[in-house]
Amino acid sequence: MFLEQDDDPERGYTLVELIVYSSLLIVVVAVVAGLFVSGLTATERVQTVTAATTSGQVVADSIETNVRNSTDFLLTTPAGADQFLVARTVNRDSTLSWHCVAWYYSAAGNGSIYSKRSSVAILLPTPIELQDWTLVQEGIAPVAGTNIFSASGQQLTVNFASLAGDYPSVVISSSATSRAGASGGLTCF
Secondary structure, eight states, X not given: OOOOOOOOTTOOOOHHHHHHHHHHHHHHHHHHHXXXXXXXXXXXXXXXXXXXXXXXXXXXXXXXXXXXXXXXXXEEOOSTTOEEEEEEEEOSSSSOOEEEEEEEXXXXXXXXXXXXEESSOOOOOOHXXXXXXXXXXXXXXXXXXXXXXXXXXXXXXXXXXXXXXXXXXXXXXXXXXXXXXXXXXXXXX
């Protein structure tokens, strides 16, 4: 009634044992591979959304800083959803000097914001002239029901969605008030 135990040191694993061990190994490798792929996907998403957030904040900060340091600004809508913003602002160095800064939102394609700084007045650019402006960010869209720029008196509001590829866009919203009343000889618009 007792089973004989084989103490043969050269006896190997049985086929059933090998199948069980192989099945367990496959399950462990599948779980680890799934975690790895999930981690890569999460990393890509975080990098894409972070890049969209950072570039959107750079755009908003550039506009805010220059509008806050401006004596006045002019906002126009040249065609369709495009917008043109010009501000007369002061340099941030030790001597007081004025310059003009302009931003142009082009709704074409994925939406882009361009910027230009000059010591003379900046006029509405033609499509050819716009190619010489600095591209600040691509992948910008108005938040539903709003424009990228909106003005009320001396206050400018910037409100846009920074597109993040296949992921949800990042909404950037900010406002700045021009410090009207300073004097200077430069006319920007």
